[in-house]
């Protein structure tokens with residue numbers, strides 16, 4: 001089960017980046033066109049939202065079974081940069097990123113018919129993407 005989840009979480013990482021880039025790209029295009037935010041534009045925000053939500057659920061289960069997750073949490077592990085990344089920084093930042101993305105989507109949903117939805121998605125998803133990029137274990141992932 002551990003290896004399966006590890007692979008799923010690893011492949012889903014690409015889907016998360018793709019989903020966020022699609023949602024963010026669409027918002028930036030809409031923003032530069034200065035048009036009204038429509039329900040179709042809201043749906044483009046779902047790419048990033050759904051991919052990140054799925055990934056967090058898989059991540060939480062993985063956290064419970066991985067030797068790098070909860071079972072590795074200790075005072076000593078905090079002093080080691082790699083251990084700290086996996087048991088503390090990565091989960092915390094990813095959850096924060098998803099909260100930002102969820103708040104952004106919820107706000108934008110209420111801005112249909114105005115021209116503000118694009119800016120909301122661009123800011124919240126943009127910040128979320130920065131957090132995600134900052135705490136991906138790049139070396140292990142691209143190995």
Ligand code: HEM
Nearest residue numbers: 010013016055056059060062063066068069091094140141
């Ligand atoms: C948007 C959210 C997230 C993204 C994009 C993401 C991405 C990744 C990536 C790319 C890896 C490296 C995979 C590899 O070695 O090939 C990884 C590992 C890991 N992630 Fe996440 N993650 C996210 C959320 C979470 C959350 C919320 C948790 C826990 C609560 C979590 C727990 C872990 C753990 C424990 C590992 C190490 C697994 C192992 O090799 O044993 N992730 N994550």
